[in-house]
Amino acid sequence: QVQLVESGGGLVQPGGSLRLSCAASGIIRNINYMEWDRQAPGKQRELVATITSLGSTNYADSVKGRFTISRDNPKNTVYLQMNSLKSEDTAVYYCRAVTLTGYTYWGQGTQVTVSS
Numbered sequence: 627q628v629q630l631v632e633s634g635g636g637l638v639q640p641g642g643s644l645r646l647s648c649a650a651s652g653i654i655r656n657i658n659y660m661e662w663d664r665q666a667p668g669k670q671r672e673l674v675a676t677i678t679s680l681g682s683t684n685y686a687d688s689v690k691g692r693f694t695i696s697r698d699n700p701k702n703t704v705y706l707q708m709n710s711l712k713s714e715d716t717a718v719y720y721c722r723a724v725t726l727t728g729y730t731y732w733g734q735g736t737q738v739t740v741s742s
Contacts, residue, residue, distance in 0.1 A: 628652040628731040630721045635736030638711055642740070646706040648721030648733055654702050656725040662695060662706045664717035664738075671720070675706060688714075711740045 634646040646662065661676040675695035676684045683695050694707040704721065721733035 628654065628657065628723050628725070630723055630731055630733035632719065632721045632733040632736040635719060635738045637739045637741065639742050640711060640713060640740055642711050643707070643709045644711065644738060646708070646719055646721075646736060646738070648704045648706075650702045650704070650723060656727070657723050658726045659724055660697070660704045661722050661724075662704075662719055663722055664715075664719045665735075666714075666717040669717075674719070677704060708738070711738075713740050716740045 629651045631649045632646060634644060636644060638644050650657065657679065659676055659678040662674040663671050664674050665671040672686065674686055674689055675693055677695045677697055685693060692708065692710045695704065697704045708715065716739050718735040718737050720735045723731045
């Protein structure tokens with residue numbers, strides 16, 4: 627079992643920044659990679675960024691150059707630094723962990739609202 631707890635969401639003006647955190651607990655050693663996804667109202671959930679156990683990263687085209695995913699292994703925490711935020715980044719952001727056997731765990735989500 628893996629438990630994920632997200633934090634760091636909130637209201638920010640366009641052009642501003644936020645950092646999301648995802649703290650993992652449980653059987654951490656089985657995690658293959660972690661990612662951030664988001665779901666805007668009326669839209670499907672979409673991948674934002676991925677980071678593997680070796681530190682390789684991948685980003686959606688819509689956030690490249692603005693968002694950075696990173697991990698702090700001693701703290702079992704993954705971060706999503708979001709800069710130059712746009713109104714279209716408004717969504718509930720979810721942390722996801724995928725184990726070596728392909729099992730998926732989700733966090734509860736954190737709301738990010740970009741508005742003036």
